[in-house]
Amino acid sequence: xxSRRVAGDGLVTGPPSASGPASGGVVTGADKDMSTExxxxxxxxxxxxxxxxxxxxxxxxxxxxxxxxGVYIFLVxxxxxxxxxxxxxxxxxxxxxxxxxxxxxVLVAAGQALAIGxxxxxLSVGSNMALxxxxxPLLFGFSVSQSTEQRSAALAIAGALAVTTAAGLLxxxxxxxxxxxxxxxxxGMQLALRxxxxxxxxxxxxxxxxxxxxxxxxxxxxxxxxxxxxxxxAAAICGVVLRYTTFxxxxxxxxxxxxxxxxxxxxxxxxxxxxxxLSGLLAGVAGLLSSAxxxxxxxxxxxxxxxxxxxxxVVLGGTPLSGGRVTMLGTVAGALVLQLLSNTFVSxxxxxxxxxxxxxxxxxxxxxxxxxxxx
Amino acid sequence: xxxxxxxxxxxxxxxxxAGSARPDLASVARRLTPFxxxxxxxxxxxxxxxxxxxxxxxxxVARQSSFIALLVLGQSFVLIxxxxxLSVGSLFALxxxxxxxxxxxxxxxxxxxxxxxxxxxxxxxxxxxxxxKMAPFIVTLAELLGYSGLALAITNQGNVINVHGGTFFxxxxxxxxxxxxxxxxxxxxxxxxxxxxLNRTRYGAALFAVGGNEDxxxxxxxxxxxxVFITYMLSGALAAFSGALFAGFSASGQPTVGTGYELQSxxxxxxxxxxxxxGVGTVSGPLAGALVLGVIQDFxxxxxxxxDYTQNIVYGVFIVVVVVLQKTLLSRQQANRExxxxxxxxxxxxxxxxx
Numbered sequence: 001x002x003s004r005r006v007a008g009d010g011l012v013t014g015p016p017s018a019s020g021p022a023s024g025g026v027v028t029g030a031d032k033d034m035s036t037e038x039x040x041x042x043x044x045x046x047x048x049x050x051x052x053x054x055x056x057x058x059x060x061x062x063x064x065x066x067x068x069x070g071v072y073i074f075l076v077x078x079x080x081x082x083x084x085x086x087x088x089x090x091x092x093x094x095x096x097x098x099x100x101x102x103x104x105x106v107l108v109a110a111g112q113a114l115a116i117g118x119x120x121x122x123l124s125v126g127s128n129m130a131l132x133x134x135x136x137p138l139l140f141g142f143s144v145s146q147s148t149e150q151r152s153a154a155l156a157i158a159g160a161l162a163v164t165t166a167a168g169l170l171x172x173x174x175x176x177x178x179x180x181x182x183x184x185x186x187x188g189m190q191l192a193l194r195x196x197x198x199x200x201x202x203x204x205x206x207x208x209x210x211x212x213x214x215x216x217x218x219x220x221x222x223x224x225x226x227x228x229x230x231x232x233x234a235a236a237i238c239g240v241v242l243r244y245t246t247f248x249x250x251x252x253x254x255x256x257x258x259x260x261x262x263x264x265x266x267x268x269x270x271x272x273x274x275x276x277x278l279s280g281l282l283a284g285v286a287g288l289l290s291s292a293x294x295x296x297x298x299x300x301x302x303x304x305x306x307x308x309x310x311x312x313x314v315v316l317g318g319t320p321l322s323g324g325r326v327t328m329l330g331t332v333a334g335a336l337v338l339q340l341l342s343n344t345f346v347s348x349x350x351x352x353x354x355x356x357x358x359x360x361x362x363x364x365x366x367x368x369x370x371x372x373x374x375x
Numbered sequence: 376x377x378x379x380x381x382x383x384x385x386x387x388x389x390x391x392x393a394g395s396a397r398p399d400l401a402s403v404a405r406r407l408t409p410f411x412x413x414x415x416x417x418x419x420x421x422x423x424x425x426x427x428x429x430x431x432x433x434x435x436v437a438r439q440s441s442f443i444a445l446l447v448l449g450q451s452f453v454l455i456x457x458x459x460x461l462s463v464g465s466l467f468a469l470x471x472x473x474x475x476x477x478x479x480x481x482x483x484x485x486x487x488x489x490x491x492x493x494x495x496x497x498x499x500x501x502x503x504x505x506x507x508k509m510a511p512f513i514v515t516l517a518e519l520l521g522y523s524g525l526a527l528a529i530t531n532q533g534n535v536i537n538v539h540g541g542t543f544f545x546x547x548x549x550x551x552x553x554x555x556x557x558x559x560x561x562x563x564x565x566x567x568x569x570x571x572x573l574n575r576t577r578y579g580a581a582l583f584a585v586g587g588n589e590d591x592x593x594x595x596x597x598x599x600x601x602x603v604f605i606t607y608m609l610s611g612a613l614a615a616f617s618g619a620l621f622a623g624f625s626a627s628g629q630p631t632v633g634t635g636y637e638l639q640s641x642x643x644x645x646x647x648x649x650x651x652x653x654g655v656g657t658v659s660g661p662l663a664g665a666l667v668l669g670v671i672q673d674f675x676x677x678x679x680x681x682x683d684y685t686q687n688i689v690y691g692v693f694i695v696v697v698v699v700l701q702k703t704l705l706s707r708q709q710a711n712r713e714x715x716x717x718x719x720x721x722x723x724x725x726x727x728x729x730x
Binding site: 121123174178179180181183184185187188189190191192193194195196198199202203308311312315320321322351353354355356357359360361363364367368 | 459503507509510512513514516517518519520521523524525527528532638641642645651652682683684685686687688689690691692693694695698699702703706
């Protein structure tokens with residue numbers, strides 16, 4: 001879907017002297033706000049292509065290719081490397097476990113991509129996962145001493161998701177109506193929700209032996225693990241919503257230029273509210289999956305560092321932090337890259353710390369190539 | 376045309392005599408907020424915990440706050456520029472480990488090694504953010520991961536490294552002068568220097584200019600790249616220095632210490648009146664912000680009813696409430712400033728820039 005636009009860009013851009021540096025700077029500024037559409041949508045595509053070409057005097061088609069496809073190239077490279085060099089990687093079981101392990105990160109990253117698309121950020125997603133995990137045993141009726149459930153799974157799951165959605169809604173309300181920076185609001189929420197989650201279970205791990213959760217964690221449909229289906233379905237819905245619905249266009253428009261969106265009648269506040277509520281909901285589902293996979297509620301550990309990993313996945317995927325442009329497919333690929341990297345390191349007996357350092361370098365390199373485009 | 380412009384302010388001044396007192400009120404209130412909040416938290420803590428207001432406990436609070444306060448100062452400078460520095464927390468840990476290793480060779484190395492690491496980290500940040508124009512958030516986020524990985528790697532996956540005792544390094548970081556802890560004195564001295572640098576030097580003025588509007592600053596001939604470079608070097612050096620002091624104070628280099636300091640330091644700076652949008656900030660406000668966090672922590676430790684979990688809830692809610700308050704006061708102040716601009720220049724000119 002991105003291919004047409006990239007190819008166009010590459011052809012039109014041509015040599016670096018396509019337009020003068022003097023005008024280039026100015027056009028880049030305007031272009032940043034203009035190129036706010038989802039890549040590949042037919043409507044506003046043409047004007048952007050030429051605009052991008054003008055502002056794009058600094059780089060050639062190769063850097064563009066790397067920028068747009070970097071994450072996919074990297075993912076394929078990593079898979080090829082694993083097929084050749086990693087023992088037992090080609091087994092179906094290995095793919096299944098990768099899909100299962102990546103599922104929570106994919107979900108959280110999808111919500112994060114929405115928030116980043118509006119030029120915001122959601123640092124509370126990791127803690128929101130923990131909150132979802134902490135609420136589950138309460139509603140099931142599990143406790144440290146009580147290991148058989150009292151109530152139905154549907155109710156417990158719905159309750160947990162309602163709580164995390166409400167938490168997201170609260171972040172969104174403060175951001176939208178009190179006009180406070182998303183970073184600091186969700187940072188406060190990160191601390192508060194983690195504290196709330198841990199005090200709900202007094203910091204304990206609570207085992208949950210429930211049939212529904214077990215089916216969720218280990219079941220498969222046509223050989224595909226349920227957790228992977230949930231994650232991919234959610235990401236696909238987010239992608240479709242972003243591209244084909246009014247709400248999606250509003251998200252992109254707000255990220256491109258909040259002020260202009262407001263003036264042209266976009267309901268900025270209610271859209272932001274929905275975005276952060278959705279991010280909360282997706283984090284809740286991620287927490288649910290993590291708890292189901294673990295077979296326990298562990299609010300002290302679940303979701304730790306996920307906010308940062310999710311941001312890294314979104315940025316790796318090609319969504320700029322400046323908002324106004326979101327690629328959901330890239331985000332999923334970014335999450336898979338991060339998960340696959342850590343799996344690869346584990347299977348080669350490298351220390352997790354080495355993995356962290358390599359991840360850090362890769363993230364910086366990815367953003368470096370994005371920046372080379374000159375915006 | 377010229378006559379009209381002269382006439383307008385006179386008319387408006389005369390008509391809005393009562394309103395012209397408002398701008399000062401909002402700006403004074405905003406500047407005082409950190410100190411009022413500090414006074415309130417101290418008042419609440421001392422009313423709940425009987426022995427809170429004792430000399431030994433208060434010096435305890437000051438000592439415990441001084442390590443993160445140094446990070447807060449660096450973070451405040453970075454926030455005034457309009458950036459972030461998420462790397463300070465793990466740099467704090469890395470610096471402590473380096474100091475511990477250095478102390479076994481020769482005590483000056485316990486200061487030199489961490490400072491060198493901090494300066495290098497700051498230079499990398501300054502280059503990637505100021506010159507390459509990468510997003511501060513993501514660059515320093517990657518460094519957060521990288522440094523904590525590095526700190527764990529050089530300590531053989533998380534071993535605590537003992538500091539070689541009995542040298543100037545340990546006596547300095549754990550000693551006291553006339554009953555006042557050395558680290559508290561260091562905090563006071565560093566903040567005093569910070570105040571002079573921010574308010575009395577060319578760099579300080581340039582920092583505010585760049586933070587207010589980077590493009591305008593560049594057009595006015597402010598060396599933007601150099602300002603960004605220096606700012607991140609300062610932040611890195613302060614975080615590393617603080618980490619070294621903490622290693623000397625605790626007699627060990629701990630690779631996992633300082634987790635969450637990056638966000639706490641941003642919170643303290645913002646509570647202290649720095650705006651995340653850049654161009655706004657002081658030195659005394661963030662100091663008060665750091666002390667507020669220290670007071671809350673001490674209060675939670677002394678008061679039996681709260682635990683670590685509820686402490687986080689208090690922190691989180693507290694940060695959001697104070698920031699909402701700051702934001703309200705700041706936008707009122709700016710609205711008033713604009714109203715004054717209307718008074719001086721005339722309605723058309725300022726109308727071109729909607730709030």
